[in-house]
Amino acid sequence: MVELYPNKKPNKVGIFSAAYNHYRNLSLGGQILCFMILGGVGGLIIGEPAKALQPLGDLFIKLLIMAAVPLIFFNLLAGMTGLADFKAFKRLLLSIFVFYGTTTILAMITGLFVMSLVKPGLGMDLTQDIGSTVDEIPSIIDILVGLFPENIFAAFASGNVSQIVMFSIFLGIAAILLPEKRRKTLSEGFVLVAELLRMLVNVIMRFGPLGIGALAAATLGQYGSQIFGPLSLFILGIWVAMLLMAFIYLVLLKIFSEHPPLNFLGNTIPLWATTASTCSSLASLTVAFEMAEEKLKIPHDIYSFTLPLGAQLNKDGTAIILGGTLLFTAQAAGIELTLPTLFPILIMGTVLSMGSGGIPGGGVVVSLVFIQAFGLPLEVAAMVTGIYRLLDMASTTVNVMGDMVGTCIISHSERNSFTTREKYDF
Numbered sequence: 001m002v003e004l005y006p007n008k009k010p011n012k013v014g015i016f017s018a019a020y021n022h023y024r025n026l027s028l029g030g031q032i033l034c035f036m037i038l039g040g041v042g043g044l045i046i047g048e049p050a051k052a053l054q055p056l057g058d059l060f061i062k063l064l065i066m067a068a069v070p071l072i073f074f075n076l077l078a079g080m081t082g083l084a085d086f087k088a089f090k091r092l093l094l095s096i097f098v099f100y101g102t103t104t105i106l107a108m109i110t111g112l113f114v115m116s117l118v119k120p121g122l123g124m125d126l127t128q129d130i131g132s133t134v135d136e137i138p139s140i141i142d143i144l145v146g147l148f149p150e151n152i153f154a155a156f157a158s159g160n161v162s163q164i165v166m167f168s169i170f171l172g173i174a175a176i177l178l179p180e181k182r183r184k185t186l187s188e189g190f191v192l193v194a195e196l197l198r199m200l201v202n203v204i205m206r207f208g209p210l211g212i213g214a215l216a217a218a219t220l221g222q223y224g225s226q227i228f229g230p231l232s233l234f235i236l237g238i239w240v241a242m243l244l245m246a247f248i249y250l251v252l253l254k255i256f257s258e259h260p261p262l263n264f265l266g267n268t269i270p271l272w273a274t275t276a277s278t279c280s281s282l283a284s285l286t287v288a289f290e291m292a293e294e295k296l297k298i299p300h301d302i303y304s305f306t307l308p309l310g311a312q313l314n315k316d317g318t319a320i321i322l323g324g325t326l327l328f329t330a331q332a333a334g335i336e337l338t339l340p341t342l343f344p345i346l347i348m349g350t351v352l353s354m355g356s357g358g359i360p361g362g363g364v365v366v367s368l369v370f371i372q373a374f375g376l377p378l379e380v381a382a383m384v385t386g387i388y389r390l391l392d393m394a395s396t397t398v399n400v401m402g403d404m405v406g407t408c409i410i411s412h413s414e415r416n417s418f419t420t421r422e423k424y425d426f
Helices: 012-024 028-046 048-081 090-118 140-146 152-158 161-176 180-205 208-256 261-267 269-278 285-295 300-313 316-332 339-355 362-373 378-386 388-417
Strands: none
Touching (some): 048 208, 090 316, 090 339, 152 161, 161 180, 208 261, 208 378, 261 388, 269 285, 285 300, 300 388, 316 378, 339 362
16 A cells, blocks of 8 residues: 655644643543643753742642631531531430541541651651741640630631631531521521532632642752652552551441441442542432441431531541641651640641541642641642542542441440430420
């Protein structure tokens, strides 16, 4: 066969067009990963001059933090005011809060413990002066008193997240005690604002590829290839911590419920496929309802309350990432976290994880706030957002597994005391 145009070169425009179309078809996480790789390679090649891109990355971080505080505030209010009659469910509320709070602290400890063994940040050797105040730890009484705001507007102005969350919890309780009609009106308003702020985060995340790419270029341009080893160890450490937390859940399930762990996992396979693919506790909630009723035979009066509450407040996977990212960043900055520092870390980490939205990448925003609260450099934590999808798959699965295990345990406990109908005053 005779070639009509033997000297014709490949159409470069066509190649670039095909590559661009392929890029547009990628998910946001895929686009961010592409820009992170391109930025990282460019930073390694260019070297120190790549730091000129730092302001672009800093702007992206500022935009995320800008949306973080109101998002956490209205998410918590939307979740609390969406509850049913507070009097009818006060015992159930206390039980599930104790479980969620305990497992969240356990998750934080697990993330910190595994990361202290893996030590991924030691290979980065950040030596810049960051002015950290992590070692300046006040007394326990001061910490507890400091959780409560004297002036909520001052707390919002200063970005004091722990005080804002504490205020939102009290405000949520007050809203629940209002007459039902007024409470529902407030709830609809809070839900609407929370949806608006989640949309704001989605809009900001559209700039994620450029922002993360710029941060990757600037960081790798300054610190070089030393980032790859630590980042790989960080991912490994987080996944190990997630698996360890899942094992803890199954042990609790075995001890405190009638559900055999292997049967529990087998009966809920569709749920874990949903959590891994959507990376959203809220998106997985309808599947969780179906599994709880049809596969696990949990009473509707229980799972219809505990699962939505867990989707909003119980974020054990996020707590692991928060603790792991904080220790990773501290190691990279050459700061040693001593035992006295663990108390404020656990308190704030638990509060922040409960305030993160049950949406894909919801932990990205709160992790940046968490790192900033302890005066640590945001550059390293921001790099984590580039590979967050790899962490979010496991994180969301652990979040929802905690909700389901807690629901099974509470259901078993209630069945052993009273029937569901006898317990509540309907």
